[in-house]
Amino acid sequence: LYFLQQRGVPFALILPIMVVASVPVSLVIGVFALRLRGVYFAIATLAFAYLAQKTFFQTYLGGQGGFDQIIHRPDYASDDYRLYYLIVASLLAIAGICALVRRSWIGTRITALRDSEMAFAVLGHSPARCKLFTVCLAGAIATVAGIYYGLLQQVVPANYFSPILAVLYFAYAVVGGFGSIGGAIAAGIVFGTLPKYFDSLSEGRFVGYDQFFAGFLALLIILTTRGGMNGNGNRPRGITADPDKLARIQTARRRIAARLPAATEALRPDPMKLARFLPARERLATRMAPGSPWFVERRVHGEEILTVHGLSIRFGGLQALDQVAVVARTGEVTGVIGPNGAGKTTFFNCVSGLYSPDSGDITYEGRPLRGSVVARGRLGLGRTFQTPRLFASLSVLDNLLLGCAVATATGRGYSFEPSLSRLRSDERVERIARIVGFRGDLAMPAGALSFGDLRVVEFARALCAAPRLLMLDEPASGLDTERAGDLVALLRRLADLGLAILLIEHDMTFVMGLCDTITVLDFGTVLAQGTPAEVQTNDAVIEAYLGRSA
Numbered sequence: 001l002y003f004l005q006q007r008g009v010p011f012a013l014i015l016p017i018m019v020v021a022s023v024p025v026s027l028v029i030g031v032f033a034l035r036l037r038g039v040y041f042a043i044a045t046l047a048f049a050y051l052a053q054k055t056f057f058q059t060y061l062g063g064q065g066g067f068d069q070i071i072h073r074p075d076y077a078s079d080d081y082r083l084y085y086l087i088v089a090s091l092l093a094i095a096g097i098c099a100l101v102r103r104s105w106i107g108t109r110i111t112a113l114r115d116s117e118m119a120f121a122v123l124g125h126s127p128a129r130c131k132l133f134t135v136c137l138a139g140a141i142a143t144v145a146g147i148y149y150g151l152l153q154q155v156v157p158a159n160y161f162s163p164i165l166a167v168l169y170f171a172y173a174v175v176g177g178f179g180s181i182g183g184a185i186a187a188g189i190v191f192g193t194l195p196k197y198f199d200s201l202s203e204g205r206f207v208g209y210d211q212f213f214a215g216f217l218a219l220l221i222i223l224t225t226r227g228g229m230n231g232n233g234n235r236p237r238g239i240t241a242d243p244d245k246l247a248r249i250q251t252a253r254r255r256i257a258a259r260l261p262a263a264t265e266a267l268r269p270d271p272m273k274l275a276r277f278l279p280a281r282e283r284l285a286t287r288m289a290p291g292s293p294w295f296v297e298r299r300v301h302g303e304e305i306l307t308v309h310g311l312s313i314r315f316g317g318l319q320a321l322d323q324v325a326v327v328a329r330t331g332e333v334t335g336v337i338g339p340n341g342a343g344k345t346t347f348f349n350c351v352s353g354l355y356s357p358d359s360g361d362i363t364y365e366g367r368p369l370r371g372s373v374v375a376r377g378r379l380g381l382g383r384t385f386q387t388p389r390l391f392a393s394l395s396v397l398d399n400l401l402l403g404c405a406v407a408t409a410t411g412r413g414y415s416f417e418p419s420l421s422r423l424r425s426d427e428r429v430e431r432i433a434r435i436v437g438f439r440g441d442l443a444m445p446a447g448a449l450s451f452g453d454l455r456v457v458e459f460a461r462a463l464c465a466a467p468r469l470l471m472l473d474e475p476a477s478g479l480d481t482e483r484a485g486d487l488v489a490l491l492r493r494l495a496d497l498g499l500a501i502l503l504i505e506h507d508m509t510f511v512m513g514l515c516d517t518i519t520v521l522d523f524g525t526v527l528a529q530g531t532p533a534e535v536q537t538n539d540a541v542i543e544a545y546l547g548r549s550a
Contacts, residue, residue, distance in 0.1 A: 011077075014147070015147060018147060019140045022140055023140070026132075026138070026139030026140075027135070029045055031132070032044075034127075034128055037117055046166050046167065070155065071153075071154045073154070083152060086148075090144060094144065095185065106133065110130060110133075112125070112399075113127055113130045113131070116390070119389035119390070120391075121372075121374050122354075122377050122383045123377055123461070124465065125374065126374050127374070171187075296494055296497045296498065296499050297466070298498045299330040299498035300330065301330055302329050303330045304329055304363075305329060305330050305365055305468065306328040307362070307363040308324060308325055308326045308327070308351065309363075310360040310361060311324040311326075311357050312360055313355060313357045313358050321350065322524045323525070326347070326519050326526075328500045329500060330499070331499070332495060332500065332501070332516040333495050333515045333516050335511045335514070335518040336502065337518060337520055338520055339544060343523070345386055350362070351381070351471065352377075364469070377465070379468075380469060381468075381469050383473075388451070388454035388455050390447075392446050394446060395443050395446065397429065399446050400457070400464045403461040403464030407464065432463055432464055436456050436486075437483055452479050452480065452483060454478075455477065456479075459472070459475060469500045470494070470501045470502070471502045472504070474504055476507045484507070503515070518531070518532055518535045520538070522544040527540045
């Protein structure tokens with residue numbers, strides 16, 4: 001600011017010049033902090049504040065004493081009152097820009113990213129791109145604040161940019177509430193006025209209490225927020241990594257075998273439950289018009305769309321997958337079953353790009369499948385999760401639109417068009433919700449849904465992305481018999497239209513009544529592959545599920 005003033009640059013140009021100059025600095029910070037999430041992403045920026053103070057400010061801007069040159073105010077803000085009105089006007093403008101961003105596709109994506117980065121990436125949206133945009137926007141706002149702070153004080157002591165003050169500014173967001181524009185402004189007013197009020201009452205004895213309180217709040221958030229940095233790019237270690245626990249699991253299976261019916265019966269579908277599935281075809285016919293819906297591309301049946309060969313991955317001492325081979329074909333439903341800890345979800349994570357296998361080949365539509373989870377989502381790999389991962393802060397409709405954005409040109413680029421304006425009136429989105437059996441209000445927050453509705457909406461969102469290969473992780477979990485029957489009928493109909501479906505499921509009635517072929521995993525290895533009838537009578541499969549009595 002001072003150097004531009006010395007060169008005669010008017011303040012009307014200084015502001016945009018410095019905002020533009022903040023972008024590369026923000027990008028550098030953002031690139032180094034990309035792997036972190038949530039609160040921890042914000043905390044990582046404190047390290048850059050400390051680094052800047054210890055290197056740049058003390059080396060080039062006056063050392064411990066700070067920058068002691070006078071910063072001149074523009075003529076139209078020469079006194080505190082005029083500067084106050086200029087700051088208020090800028091604050092309102094920034095609040096308006098933030099409100100515009102929140103209502104745009106960008107804001108929808110930012111909110112979705114905050115709720116579930118994994119689901120965001122699987123849909124084909126780039127978390128890195130969204131994070132960098134957010135960091136640049138925050139950097140631009142911070143630059144404007146820094147300019148006005150310099151004009152207000154007219155000198156810049158070194159302690160004005162200390163890490164402890166950065167913690168204080170971080171506390172503003174904590175107190176105001178993440179995502180709340182009004183809350184952030186209110187928190188700034190509270191933290192800006194209370195120190196002066198208490199200082200006047202205590203005659204200076206409470207100086208610095210606000211910094212202590214800000215640090216306390218930040219620590220409280222760190223200690224009480226679940227998730228954290230563990231798992232950001234690191235492979236998880238579950239209880240199956242312990243050989244002793246693996247042995248206890250195997251022993252428990254043998255004990256269970258003595259108390260349960262014959263294993264062959266456990267693997268067979270329940271005839272009564274299958275009978276209750278039959279009316280689902282009639283219900284589907286009333287919701288789904290004849291012909292191919294827009295989200296399914298008609299394809300020749302029997303083509304190999306996904307070929308996995310020799311897939312292996314190790315987590316520490318645990319061989320999670322060992323030479324796994326699976327083939328998924330268009331027009332067919334391929335099931336992946338096995339006991340808990342068999343490696344089913346790990347297999348899905350390797351195919352979708354969440355994990356990088358140690359060895360093996362994955363071919364998709366005749367080409368080697370490489371690239372990030374985002375790139376694979378854009379290629380048409382649809383995915384649901386064992387625990388539904390919806391964007392809880394968004395409405396059901398916005399969740400579906402984020403799926404549609406991958407399949408339509410509308411959402412491929414960042415635009416300031418309100419997120420619902422173009423697709424909200426599109427009946428196709430509502431039609432998908434009704435086809436999958438969602439009966440609720442599309443405007444309600446996804447976080448308010450029951451578990452069954454969460455499962456159904458996540459499935460609908462995956463369909464909205466118009467996948468070529470649909471990967472479903474326990475899709476019938478949490479569904480009642482009627483909804484499970486509807487899902488069987490719908491998946492069978494989608495497969496008949498040419499969609500390739502790969503699913504994990506523990507409900508044997510669901511699996512045996514739906515799948516064309518089944519692959520059985522146990523402790524990361526393939527035990528058997530074949531039709532449902534072949535798998536039901538396979539001795540190795542029976543032993544893997546329930547063990548053999550001694």
